[in-house]
Amino acid sequence: MSATSSPAPALGQSLTSRQLVMMGLGSAIGAGLFLGSGAGIAMAGPAVLLSYLIAGALVIIVMHAIGEMAAAKPASGAFSVYAADALGPTAGATIGWLWWVQLVIVIAAEAVGAAGLLATVWPALSVPFTALGFMLVFTVINLLGVKNFGAFEFWFSLIKIVAILAFIAIGIALLAGWLPHAPSPGWANFSIHGGFAPNGLTGVGAALLVVIFAFGGTEIVAVAAAETADPGRSIARAVRTVAWRIAVFYLGSISVIIAVVPWNSPALKSPFAAVLELANIPGAATAITLIAVIALLSALNANLYGASRMVFSLARRQEAPALLGRTSPGQVPVAAVLASVAFGFAATVMELLYPERVLPVLLNIVGCTCLLVWTLALLSQWVLRRRADRAGSALPFKMAGFPWLTGLALLMLAGIFALLLAGEATRVQFLSMTALAALIAATSALARRGRAAGSPS
Numbered sequence: 001m002s003a004t005s006s007p008a009p010a011l012g013q014s015l016t017s018r019q020l021v022m023m024g025l026g027s028a029i030g031a032g033l034f035l036g037s038g039a040g041i042a043m044a045g046p047a048v049l050l051s052y053l054i055a056g057a058l059v060i061i062v063m064h065a066i067g068e069m070a071a072a073k074p075a076s077g078a079f080s081v082y083a084a085d086a087l088g089p090t091a092g093a094t095i096g097w098l099w100w101v102q103l104v105i106v107i108a109a110e111a112v113g114a115a116g117l118l119a120t121v122w123p124a125l126s127v128p129f130t131a132l133g134f135m136l137v138f139t140v141i142n143l144l145g146v147k148n149f150g151a152f153e154f155w156f157s158l159i160k161i162v163a164i165l166a167f168i169a170i171g172i173a174l175l176a177g178w179l180p181h182a183p184s185p186g187w188a189n190f191s192i193h194g195g196f197a198p199n200g201l202t203g204v205g206a207a208l209l210v211v212i213f214a215f216g217g218t219e220i221v222a223v224a225a226a227e228t229a230d231p232g233r234s235i236a237r238a239v240r241t242v243a244w245r246i247a248v249f250y251l252g253s254i255s256v257i258i259a260v261v262p263w264n265s266p267a268l269k270s271p272f273a274a275v276l277e278l279a280n281i282p283g284a285a286t287a288i289t290l291i292a293v294i295a296l297l298s299a300l301n302a303n304l305y306g307a308s309r310m311v312f313s314l315a316r317r318q319e320a321p322a323l324l325g326r327t328s329p330g331q332v333p334v335a336a337v338l339a340s341v342a343f344g345f346a347a348t349v350m351e352l353l354y355p356e357r358v359l360p361v362l363l364n365i366v367g368c369t370c371l372l373v374w375t376l377a378l379l380s381q382w383v384l385r386r387r388a389d390r391a392g393s394a395l396p397f398k399m400a401g402f403p404w405l406t407g408l409a410l411l412m413l414a415g416i417f418a419l420l421l422a423g424e425a426t427r428v429q430f431l432s433m434t435a436l437a438a439l440i441a442a443t444s445a446l447a448r449r450g451r452a453a454g455s456p457s
Contacts, residue, residue: 039210
């Protein structure tokens with residue numbers, strides 16, 4: 001898996017192994033779990049657990065595949081670099097730019113979303129100014145260096161993880177009848193109101209599309225590994241620990257919600273708050289709202305970091321303007337950070353000027369790009385692992401079950417793409433993503449051809 005397609009990055013190596021682990025956990029535990037899980041439960045009923053099992057298995061395979069490549073070749077462009085090595089520079093540029101576009105759009109959505117949630121607790125706050133304030137604060141944090149970013153993200157992720165563990169503990173106590181003034185609902189909600197799968201396999205499939213996007217973001221671990229002191233060992237540890245912990249946190253919290261709140265209850269619009277209110281926990285709604293704000297801001301912070309490192313890597317490979325590949329004396333890619341946040345500022349301002357008209361369109365275009373990123377990452381791992389095995393290369397971290405698990409994950413993704421095409425609403429997302437990817441690929445190929453024509457023979 002060795003290659004020399006990109007120059008060595010001039011980035012720092014101040015992230016610690018524990019910060020990388022916490023970043024991996026925090027990036028996958030966001031608003032998709034705290035606020036969006038109710039939508040999946042409403043679609044599939046208790047059988048949504050099957051959707052989470054399928055999505056969790058897919059994420060674990062993808063993380064191990066990306067981890068194998070990242071341990072062999074730590075790079076700030078991560079899966080974009082590996083796709084270029086395995087499938088050619090156009091594939092590498094396409095996946096890199098596609099991921100960057102996805103992140104900078106999501107950054108704006110997270111700033112606006114966090115500001116809106118905070119205003120429900122303190123109505124006097126101005127949503128526009130709060131959103132722009134969040135953007136400014138996290139721009140400064142990312143400009144101060146990876147060490148500060150890592151520390152900030154560590155504590156944000158820790159708050160989310162402690163909140164989930166506390167929630168699961170409260171849920172178990174409620175179900176066991178250990179809480180005063182809160183009778184246990186028992187386990188009947190798993191079987192009443194239409195049974196375990198009230199909407200059949202169709203509901204499980206529909207919920208799978210909701211669930212799969214909640215796991216998006218775990219791939220940022222591979223991007224961040226390049227800025228640790230020992231990338232090979234750090235990524236291996238992160239992959240081994242993050243994968244199963246994510247599954248436990250998601251399955252544990254979702255099981256509690258299903259057991260306590262009927263799947264067809266309107267209260268699932270805020271599922272965590274619904275459970276805490278039934279447990280008679282004072283201030284539950286406010287607490288879970290503030291945790292959701294933290295989840296969004298943590299994701300904003302991580303996504304700005306990931307976007308800046310990806311466009312930095314693209315620049316170092318001549319797939320983006322050279323200015324974006326430069327670093328400050330403090331080893332911060334300042335231009336890459338500013339370029340990544342600029343789109344976020346613009347999209348935030350547009351959304352605040354035209355509420356619910358700009359961001360929904362942009363998010364619809366990039367709604368399923370993580371699936372294409374995972375697909376190309378798996379294909380890259382397949383090619384690079386075969387190449388390494390033929391050459392007899394020793395890999396610092398090997399994905400177990402190759403090639404069967406890689407093939408299984410690709411089949412699962414093919415099935416998910418089929419579900420996207422089958423749904424009227426999701427079909428638009430799929431076709432938008434395909435058109436965007438094709439445009440990026442064509443632009444990259446033409447730009448490369450222009451550079452080749454202009455270079456001296």
